[in-house]
Amino acid sequence: MRHPSRIWTAVLVLSLVTTEARAHAFLDRAEPKVGNTVASPPREVTLYFTQKLEPAFSTISVTNAAGQRIDSGKARVSGSQMSISLKPGGNGTYHVNWRVLSVDTHTTDGNFTFQVGQ
Amino acid sequence: MSWSEAGLGDGLIAVRAVHFAATANTLGALIFRSLIAEPAFGATPEAVPVLAAQIRKLAWTSLVIAVLTGLGWLLLETMQITGLSLWDALTQEGLSTVVEVTQFGQVTVVRLALAVLLAISLAGERVWPVRRLTLVSALAFTGAIAWTGHAGSTAGDLGILHLVSDVLHLWAASAWIGGLLLLMSLLNSSARHQSAAWRKLEQNAVSRFSLLGIVAVSTLVLSGAINAWIIVRSWQVLLATAYGQLLLVKMAVVALMVAFACVNRLWLTPQLAATAAADASLQLARNSGIEFALGLAVFAIVGALGLQHPMIHP
Numbered sequence: 218m219r220h221p222s223r224i225w226t227a228v229l230v231l232s233l234v235t236t237e238a239r240a241h242a243f244l245d246r247a248e249p250k251v252g253n254t255v256a257s258p259p260r261e262v263t264l265y266f267t268q269k270l271e272p273a274f275s276t277i278s279v280t281n282a283a284g285q286r287i288d289s290g291k292a293r294v295s296g297s298q299m300s301i302s303l304k305p306g307g308n309g310t311y312h313v314n315w316r317v318l319s320v321d322t323h324t325t326d327g328n329f330t331f332q333v334g335q
Numbered sequence: 336m337s338w339s340e341a342g343l344g345d346g347l348i349a350v351r352a353v354h355f356a357a358t359a360n361t362l363g364a365l366i367f368r369s370l371i372a373e374p375a376f377g378a379t380p381e382a383v384p385v386l387a388a389q390i391r392k393l394a395w396t397s398l399v400i401a402v403l404t405g406l407g408w409l410l411l412e413t414m415q416i417t418g419l420s421l422w423d424a425l426t427q428e429g430l431s432t433v434v435e436v437t438q439f440g441q442v443t444v445v446r447l448a449l450a451v452l453l454a455i456s457l458a459g460e461r462v463w464p465v466r467r468l469t470l471v472s473a474l475a476f477t478g479a480i481a482w483t484g485h486a487g488s489t490a491g492d493l494g495i496l497h498l499v500s501d502v503l504h505l506w507a508a509s510a511w512i513g514g515l516l517l518l519m520s521l522l523n524s525s526a527r528h529q530s531a532a533w534r535k536l537e538q539n540a541v542s543r544f545s546l547l548g549i550v551a552v553s554t555l556v557l558s559g560a561i562n563a564w565i566i567v568r569s570w571q572v573l574l575a576t577a578y579g580q581l582l583l584v585k586m587a588v589v590a591l592m593v594a595f596a597c598v599n600r601l602w603l604t605p606q607l608a609a610t611a612a613a614d615a616s617l618q619l620a621r622n623s624g625i626e627f628a629l630g631l632a633v634f635a636i637v638g639a640l641g642l643q644h645p646m647i648h649p
Contacts, residue, residue, distance in 0.1 A: 268488040273436040274416060297490040320438045320488035321641070322412055 243267040244327055245297075247313070254332040262288075262313055263300040270294050274318035277301045281333075282309025308334030344642065347411045352638030354404035356631055358480065360397035361453070362473045362506070363513010364390050369470055370547055371514065372521075375539035379532040382524070389520050394457060394473075397513075401476075402450050409433070409443045442482040449476040477509055478502040484641050485566055493565060500561040507554035510547055512630035515623045518544050522620035526613045537616060538607050545600050552593055559586075578643040585636040592629045595622050 248263040249255045262279055272294035279288040279301065287306035292299050299317065311333060316326040368390045376383050410430065414421060416437070417429040424430055434440035453472040456465045481487060486494070486501035518540070525537040563573075563582065573579035599622050606615035 268485075269438075269490050269494070271437050273432070318416060318437070321483070321485050322416060322437070322439050323642075324416065 243325075244315070244329075247329065247331075249331040251329040252331060254335065256334070258306050258308075258333050259303060261300050261302045263298060264313075264315055266297045266299070266317060266319070268319040268321065268323075269297050270299055271318040271320060274324070275299055275316070277313065277315045279303055279306075279314075280312045281306030282311070283307070287311075306333070343411060343415055347408070347415065347642060348635075348638045350404050350407045350411060350638075351641060352635040354401055354408055355480070355637055356512075356634040357397045357401035357404060358477050359505075359509040359513040359630075359634070360516065361394055361401055361513070362477045362509035363511075363515075364394040364397065364517060365470050365473045366510045366547075367514040367517045367544075369466070370510075371540050371543045372517070375536055375543060377536075377539070379536035382533060382536050385524060386517070386521060390517060391457070393516060398450060398454060398457070402447065405443065405447060405450070409440065412439060438487060439483050442479055442487070446476055446479045449479065474506060477505050480505055486562070489565060496561065497565050500558040500565075503554050504558040504562060507551040507558065508630075508633075511551035511555070512627065512633070514544060514547065515627040515630065519620045519623045519627070522616045522623070526616040526620070529613060534607070541604055541607060541619065545604060548596055548600070552596065555589070559589075576643075578640065581636055581640050581643065585633055585640065588629050588632050588636065592626050592633075595626045595629070598622060599626075 243266065244251075245265040245267050247265065249259055262277065264277065272292075275292060275294055277288060277292045277299060278286060281287050283306075285306070287304045289302040289304070292301045299315070309332070310330050312328060312330050314326070314328045316324070318324050368387075372386050372390065376386075410421070410424060413419070413424045413429050413433045416433055417424060419427060419429045434444055449472050453469060453476055456469040456472060460466050460469055481498050481501035484501070486497040488494075489497040521540055522537060525533040567573050567579055567582065573583065599619055603615050603619045603622070607619075
């Protein structure tokens, strides 16, 4: 305790020489499932993540085969699960884009598709 | 990654590392006082004012640094979450939004309130019988860090186990690493005074710290194993990811600390009762200093670990 300022300088130096880390997202699973085909247009899309989410900073958007947004605009978050209601969007490839903030403050994003009909 | 993003990430690692070290020293000083110094004072009343002043000085200095770095951590996280610049984060409701709607922001506010409570009880304990409040608020201030990290975001029943394990991990690390500076100080004072009373105090304190160390290391190993099992789950992840590799480096540094602690416990502590006790005291103080420096390296690694997204295999 003779030189507390030196000790705190050492802490700072040690912390600066460590590697900076970037976050990577993990979507656990989705309903409809990623890449799968469902017979009729789903009423909602639900995403399950590996960590709990912050509702205010977590969003999903869904577009249909014509590129029109068919989600209600307001995602519902409960723990590590996020859902959004869909309007009828017809058959074809649906695109899901998500961006979430986990409770431990990692922001991650991603996208996937699923097929409707055929 | 832009330069500003990299700079923000480096800043977060630095501010988190200093915050964790300062928080651990705050709690460690108060645990040292309650479990080591005060019970060992008995026959050495002349040591009381010297050590009591050093403990209070360390607790106060560390608490001030912990509060300042805690505020810095909140500000940098706000910039990272909202994408705002420093000025905009302060002026465009970025900070207030993060505080109001995120768990990290809410826990930070609670921790700042606990820091104020701790400061009030530290300032008032000469007047009021509030020592227990001081220790309890320091335990809460430290343990609440668990809710800001990976443990706070683990879902379900596993999340409760993760939080309990992380809180115990934080307390054990604080008790061990946070007590080392005061142990060094006590050993150096004893070597300077070279009186029978100081030697008795030193033997008593070292014996108590040794027991505390065994409990702390056991708790760290058990809680660390639980945390690693929840987050990592596989050898492949441990060896192949940046998170796993950083964790391995942390474990290696902790193992080195334990090796020094074993030398202290098994080799140097028995020599304190011998004729060359002053030499043993100084060597114990030196080894404790090395342990503390390694402990700071661990905090630096933890500063970076918390920013990694752990690869959890479902």
